[in-house]
Amino acid sequence: MTEPTVGEQPPLSPENDRVLQQLQAAVPLTRKDFVSDQEVRWCPGCGDYSILAQTQKVMPDFGYPKENIVFISGIGCSGRLPYYMNTYGFHTIHGRATTLATGLKAARPDLMVWVITGDGDALSIGGNHLLHSMRRNVDIKVIMFNNRIYGLTKGQASPTSEFGKVTKSSPAGTIDHPISPLTVALAAEASLIARSVDTHTEHLQNTLDRVGRHKGSVFVEVLQNCNIFNDGAHRDFTDREVREDRMLVLEHGKPMIFGKDRDRGIRLNGHQPEIVTLGVDGITEADLLVHDEGDPLIAFMLSRIYWPDFPVPVGVILDVKRATHDELLTAQREDAIARRGKVDLRALLEGGETWEVPA
């Protein structure tokens, strides 16, 4: 059997139909509707505040009634976000949020499920679950707050901490080679992969908006500042003054241009990316690599380039369509019902052969 793409999707499940109706029915909601009554408890100045704000802002866009939205998190500072969303929320255990989300979505395809996680929660203890939820194309939106540190436990190295980083647990510097979250997501066969930044509110909103509308497994890396234990981790390229020069904002179908003066770009030399300047030795936009969200090879290349050698790519790196886990489950269930008809418990219990013992 070859794998259906969304094009040739199995019929929508009854639940999904209900969603559609609700979509129509729903009264337009506002940001306020998504603010819970709980007092927000992050350190003053934490990047998490902005991510929360942008999340609350975009929620109304999707037309989902708020009771049909669920935020599931693991443990970490990031993990507190669900308490602040006036939706259904589940603050689970360290590293396992994606597993609960998988079961929830399988049981309730009508729900919109967001997973909030941190670089330790998602990539250290939770790495394997991330991998498998993504490959199954579970229709969940994993938002990973990457502050390159363990915040809640007060500052140990995470899988994204730079080599040699001095932390409480590595007084002589870490000796662990960091992993690229985007490369991992790619190997995990996630169907949408993106990156954004806590302080780039507009870009973050647009990214979350894309994410909210995607069907299938989503992995978003949000570069986040932990001003207590890893202040300025991303500053070199995210600061207002430098960001245009040091970040590459991706747009599907558009050449990869960056720089304050939009005069620099990425070109493939053979199959290797290089930075070129438009106008210099006759280089024009036509020479630049055009971003294709459907191309894993480009996605891989983008997942490997980073400041200071290259501008840091942000935006949607990859977007592929595949039938989702819940669609496939529903299809199999309905197919079974179609073939085997309605529930006949009696027949089920009898199974194969039976015999009578007369009274």
Next chain:
Amino acid sequence: MTEPTVGEQPPLSPENDRVLQQLQAAVPLTRKDFVSDQEVRWCPGCGDYSILAQTQKVMPDFGYPKENIVFISGIGCSGRLPYYMNTYGFHTIHGRATTLATGLKAARPDLMVWVITGDGDALSIGGNHLLHSMRRNVDIKVIMFNNRIYGLTKGQASPTSEFGKVTKSSPAGTIDHPISPLTVALAAEASLIARSVDTHTEHLQNTLDRVGRHKGSVFVEVLQNCNIFNDGAHRDFTDREVREDRMLVLEHGKPMIFGKDRDRGIRLNGHQPEIVTLGVDGITEADLLVHDEGDPLIAFMLSRIYWPDFPVPVGVILDVKRATHDELLTAQREDAIARRGKVDLRALLEGGETWEVPA
């Protein structure tokens, strides 16, 4: 701190020196020396027999005394291999072999540590440990027997089982998109990545030989036939008659040529791979992509192509040099000793300030 490569390696630890001496000292061993007294218990016809045989064959090549070689395995049919090797061996628990290997290698840099695992053991329950042992460049050699099924538990789907596969646990076919072990290894930053086949004894020996000589984290996928629960999983391209046409044997620095008549090859069209025929519309070897074991972009591309669209690449996909976990640990320890001098327990216990209570 930037990460040292092997070029600028920290000084060898005393243990490593010991190894070197032993290397000189060692009396040449033969295959027989590595055969244990335990009766081999795999199904007749299982691909594991051949992998065991090749492993025993290459062991003497490395000049390690057999007491300095350790085989660690997880649970699965593959996991029984250590019992059959006349070295030290540890049959651990499901999915965790790499974690024990990490601790062992950290404590004993002088040992040569092999990890034997299966597609379920390594990629399902053990996926996260694989990821982290590889990124840390722990000097272990992970050999994954990929039969694309759970053998020991009698035939359920594994993460490498093809979509739609009917198994005991998926009577209507699996709905899980399989992962590519090589892509995962790449995202895991493994420092040597290779693929071989149980029945291609010579290629397997050469691969194991490369592996045995590599310093750093190694991931090898061995395509293995489970003739009981997934017979012929790889037959389409591994069978003697077709293998030259359907497999691509990689050699560093050589153009990617395959086919019985060595007349077909892989070329990059833009950055996309395509199959071309030498001689047709003037295509020559010069047009073909030359394999570069040091190039992650090529490695990624190779990890994505597979039969029937492409020949299946075998051999070393990637080989990069990075200081190993134990070297870095040793360096930090020795640096600390150099800086803080010999052990003074008294001073250690006193810590900061003390006061006397007179008798």
Next chain:
Amino acid sequence: MTTPIKERVVDVQDLERVTIRFAGDSGDGMQVTGTQFTRTAAVFGNDISTLPDFPAEIRAPAGSLPGVSGFQISFSSSDIHTPGDQPDVLVAMNPAALKANIGDLPAGGALIVNTDAFTGPNLQKVGYGTNPLSDDSLKAYTVFEIPITTLNARALEGLEMTNKQVDLTKNFFALGIMFWLYERSMDPTLHWIGEKFGKRPVIAEANVRALKAGYAFGETTEIFHTHYRVAPAHLPPGTYRNITGNEATALGFAVAAQKAHRDLFYGSYPITPASDVLHQLSGYKHLGVTTFQAEDEIAAIGSAIGASYGGALGMTGTSGPGIALKSEAMNLAVMVELPLIVIDVQRAGPSTGMPTKNEQSDLLQVMFGRNGDSPIAVVAPATPGECFDMAFEAVRIALRSMTPVVYLSDAFLATGSEPWSIPNVDMLPDISVPNRTERTGFQPYARDPLTLARPWAVPGTPGLEHRIGGLEKADVTGNVSYDPDNHHLMQTLRAEKIARIADDIPDLEVFGPERGDLLILGWGSTYGAIRSAVERLQTQGRSVAHAHLRYLNPFPRNTGAVVQSYRRVLIPEVNLGQLLLLVRARYLVDAVGYDRVRGKPFRIAEIESEAIRLLEEEARP
């Protein structure tokens, strides 16, 4: 040529009970043979009990000891509880099978051997110096030497089959012999062959011929002078089927979900001996059952909790090592107070232990294997058929009290089988659920005054949006709370909620005198052996009673009274005394344990003699 048919007279002997063990190489199809004999005996109306014994290896080398596969069936005209301590008849298809099993055959027992397999190499493989058939090492038994392989090959002559294929049918030749010997009809098996091999007529024909040839062989040759009759048992009237514990488990949960009007979600990771529950349930998609093979045990239970959170009946299942991995998430379920079923099909530990062997040693693990004080409900079926009832009970309790419930089965129950009187599903009660849709006054941790269950407000319910999690909860509101006294209160409430389940479960039943010299208290799959031993002891006129716990947490209300009503209390367990610890701690009775941890069920005789030892020993000060 086939053996010439000639009339002959054989005397018939009536027996109350017979125990047969089929033993051969993994490749010899002993499980099929045993299952066919079982079905036939069952359909005939005997009471039956079976014990399969698989090798640990998938396929150990042919003819090797680790490769021996066995299947024991006991069938009777009276009510029986165990597959029998020892076989009356041993069928040994090769030397390995003989060597591995002869020790269990009592003197005088009947031994049927396939002489063709007793070749030099086969004998050496298992370390027989001389051929046991030729030396007199077997003189204690009634030996029937039959060249099964050759006779069977002859019977199949002319069929388009490889020798290997032909050889694979010899088990049916042996089965045919046994059918003749015990006056059984071949029809059920012939019918089965038709169904199974319908598409491969040659194979079907071959098996039919093998079976009939074996039967004819019994009938015509001189070597058997008697054959035996075991009359039907007087089982309670009803429609019966033969059922294994894993089948009954899957059915029980599927039916319970229907009765609770909830979709069943089963998240699991394969592990012996629990995998078959996953396989079974994956065939129930048409009942709205969703099965999910997770990447590991942690993901499996995580997905089940997620499904329960969404309003489904979330279930997970595994064996001991998997429970260890699930314990952190089980604790989350305790804290968030969601219904959850955790199936533990126990096997021999510790660690990987002996994966295919039986043990009941996870009781303390499921009671206490979580950080903090983490009360959880535990139930355990006592027989294969009862797995259905206790599965139903597990669901009822989980939904009534909004709590995880551990369902403790074991390898013996899982693969053993017995005749099962099919319940009338329409008579089964509906299971009610504390789900909540009313907005006004909703509080996530408000409690039902009776059960202390919190409301089940599932996502999608307008107006009930709320947040839950693993941090301590404020009473009623469920908000995160670090208040010291609140924590103590919540600790007490969680404990009390589980304790109150005792209001809703049947009392512990006593078989035998209400008070007396000895109570034998058991739980789980030791039921059959204990009950049989107690029956024997009672017929000897001894004052011995049997009580068997199906509810292990909480205990039935009268448990204390029961254990305090006897001079001595004996608790036989296939572990080092786990229920024993709980009973002594709770009731301060000087109960003593009896442990034989050998990866197999107890023998009736060993429990009987231990009981006698105790009875005759001085009562302790």
Next chain:
Amino acid sequence: MTTPIKERVVDVQDLERVTIRFAGDSGDGMQVTGTQFTRTAAVFGNDISTLPDFPAEIRAPAGSLPGVSGFQISFSSSDIHTPGDQPDVLVAMNPAALKANIGDLPAGGALIVNTDAFTGPNLQKVGYGTNPLSDDSLKAYTVFEIPITTLNARALEGLEMTNKQVDLTKNFFALGIMFWLYERSMDPTLHWIGEKFGKRPVIAEANVRALKAGYAFGETTEIFHTHYRVAPAHLPPGTYRNITGNEATALGFAVAAQKAHRDLFYGSYPITPASDVLHQLSGYKHLGVTTFQAEDEIAAIGSAIGASYGGALGMTGTSGPGIALKSEAMNLAVMVELPLIVIDVQRAGPSTGMPTKNEQSDLLQVMFGRNGDSPIAVVAPATPGECFDMAFEAVRIALRSMTPVVYLSDAFLATGSEPWSIPNVDMLPDISVPNRTERTGFQPYARDPLTLARPWAVPGTPGLEHRIGGLEKADVTGNVSYDPDNHHLMQTLRAEKIARIADDIPDLEVFGPERGDLLILGWGSTYGAIRSAVERLQTQGRSVAHAHLRYLNPFPRNTGAVVQSYRRVLIPEVNLGQLLLLVRARYLVDAVGYDRVRGKPFRIAEIESEAIRLLEEEARP
């Protein structure tokens, strides 16, 4: 301007013991303040005991209740065991601190408040309708209202600092006041300031000024009429330092490894409150200590077992939720019989529970939280300083018996501190190890006749190549075995090996009468509260004894005799009765529990009154 100095007379009062609680916002540096006072009192020679109380949030909003951070210190001229039930003096830097702590201040207690912080917004934040300083809600206390912020700001005038920076020093102003009030020298703190801020002279100067200004304020203003003197305690002679449990734990294991001539390998995953052990040990690289921050708890213990297999002292550490995850691998260590240390710094559960709060509720988890019967050794220190000794014991046992040993600490021990008489390392015994290099007669599972330990044959040893694993082992050879009787034998041997550790540990000591009315039996960090309560009860002439278990599996040999020597046995635990269950089951004594599970240590008074209740209650039938 600074307050003008004028001579004045204040009377001095001698006290035996004083308990001070510093409370303020997380940002107010209360932990530093408390620590400085502690060091000063310690160096002065008082006996001390401290209890820090961190907020769960990293930084809760300024001025909010969840943001309150506290540090209690009790210092005395006599021997004390606890940080005190209630403070005599409460220093409240803001309204939140007042509200969160005033409940603990007994009537008549002294209250020092920073009036500057009692602003409208701050009051509202914590729901004070009216200002408690102006209404008469505090009339039960002796209140000292001091505008600490402004006074401190004045003292720092002229320094090149932001207001924020200035504000950060006000805790030292408060500290200065307390130093004056209790006649303490400022030198240790001035010294500390010099070391800490040497590189930032302005900051150093600011802190010095703040401290001195506070001291001067006490001296010069009229508001304090007395100051107090707490004479040095009569501690046994020796060199002392102040030490927390986590520090003593790290030191104990590091020293034990040295004494065993093994490199220490510590694989861990951060978790509150165990992380500091990892941080501490990561600074001991020069002792050959290797620390490894693993990807999760499973990898952490896996790496530790791997290290032990390689001949190192393999250790892992975590808190309750991590133990749940490690249990499968702990079981592997039990089966392969390798030495392993598992540190569990317990915290309040179940599930995530209250991560920063104290509890001792993992005892049953570590005893039983593994599949199959899986005996394991368990030890638990009773005081911060004793963590050193029990760490040493854990290593000795693990290496002597080739077994995993669980070391149960808890949040209270981990962060609490006391004066510690530094042991003479040269007097500490070497720890011997059953390592094996001799080829002839080597068998992986041959056992030491005394300890039943198997030999430790590490990779690299020529001629001893062998294979181990999680499957059941054949006795002696260690080959994989499914033999039923062998399994029973191995089960018994594993259990007996742990039981025999009792031959090698000290008897349970009794404080008080050898037999009598009441025994209070405890374990872990409840030591101080129990001992103090028992001292009080004894001075009341009651027949009460205290015994405290440091060895929880196996129990000391005389434990049964001890618990059976008293009319009643009371077992206070910060859990729902875990040791209670073990003692009742093992010795059948009708011990009763006393549980206050509030995330904090017991109060002396509550144990005292519970004991009196029991003594006065009728002896049970």
